[in-house]
Amino acid sequence: MDTTTLRTFIALAQIKNFTKTAQQLFVAQSTVTNRIRDLETELGKSLFVRNHKQVELTPAGEKFLDYAQRFIALEITAFQDLQSSSVFAQKIHIGSTNTIYECHLQKSIRAYMKTRPAVSLNITISHTPEMLRSLQDGILDVVFTYSALYRDGIICKLYRTDTLDLVCSSADTTYAGGIRKDDLQKIDYLFCNFALQGVGLYIQDLFPRHHRFPMEIDNSTKLPQYLAEGLGYSFLPHSLVEDDLEQGILRAVPLLDFAPPRVSSYYVTRSSASLPHDLETYLLT
Numbered sequence: 001m002d003t004t005t006l007r008t009f010i011a012l013a014q015i016k017n018f019t020k021t022a023q024q025l026f027v028a029q030s031t032v033t034n035r036i037r038d039l040e041t042e043l044g045k046s047l048f049v050r051n052h053k054q055v056e057l058t059p060a061g062e063k064f065l066d067y068a069q070r071f072i073a074l075e076i077t078a079f080q081d082l083q084s085s086s087v088f089a090q091k092i093h094i095g096s097t098n099t100i101y102e103c104h105l106q107k108s109i110r111a112y113m114k115t116r117p118a119v120s121l122n123i124t125i126s127h128t129p130e131m132l133r134s135l136q137d138g139i140l141d142v143v144f145t146y147s148a149l150y151r152d153g154i155i156c157k158l159y160r161t162d163t164l165d166l167v168c169s170s171a172d173t174t175y176a177g178g179i180r181k182d183d184l185q186k187i188d189y190l191f192c193n194f195a196l197q198g199v200g201l202y203i204q205d206l207f208p209r210h211h212r213f214p215m216e217i218d219n220s221t222k223l224p225q226y227l228a229e230g231l232g233y234s235f236l237p238h239s240l241v242e243d244d245l246e247q248g249i250l251r252a253v254p255l256l257d258f259a260p261p262r263v264s265s266y267y268v269t270r271s272s273a274s275l276p277h278d279l280e281t282y283l284l285t
Helices: 006-017 018-025 029-043 059-082 098-114 130-139 183-188 201-206 224-228 238-246 277-284
Strands: 048-050 055-057 090-096 118-124 142-145 154-162 164-169 190-192 216-217 234-237 251-253 261-271
Touching: 006 018, 006 029, 006 059, 006 164, 048 261, 055 216, 059 130, 090 098, 090 130, 090 190, 098 118, 098 142, 098 277, 118 142, 130 142, 130 261, 154 238, 164 238, 190 234, 201 238, 224 251, 234 238, 238 251
Parallel strands: 090 118, 090 142, 190 216
Antiparallel strands: 048 055, 142 261, 154 261, 164 234, 164 251
């Protein structure tokens, strides 16, 4: 399989400059130009808008980039599986959101690896849409996500249900007796845009429209260290902050007149995937 042209297209889409792309690929600029021209001719679509110094993807280019990346990922997976060492009888590709991995999955994987099975694990930490596409493409064998997927050929099981705690530094006793919903706009709230089950929208609705937060981040596992230093408050999954609460690093603020939704995570796999039974047991326990 010759995927050189696809790799050139992906590189140019990222670098946005023919000269720099050629330098990175160690080829002549004319080679990059010819590969892209041939690809556009084959597809019958312009993939880039060209100007003097750099290029931008067209709508067709944006759409094709996703397919190109998935094709390259599938190619890599196929070669790895076919040429894997005889030491391992099977290779399993696991995808997980960062929060689920940090809170639960890594402990299960470490426990499984201590049994020294003849199974090689490939773990991808990514965002849900990309992982679910890779699952359906056969690149991933199982995905741990906050979004359920129910369709033919897919098995979706409830993995965990978690509560959300409003936490802050243990040294902050401002709301030691609890906090009311109307008081939330008075605090320095560090916002994590939870891309799960509408939780992010629920939290946003607790604040005035267009409320400006002192900090916004898309990875909840990065927030506890900010909170521990007294830089604000945030709603976080209980499993993420459980150890910090027990050690007295963080404090959970009682909620007096409202309650956040519970958060469910899911184990999603293809019905045709052949996960070793002992691995599945470790992952789900």
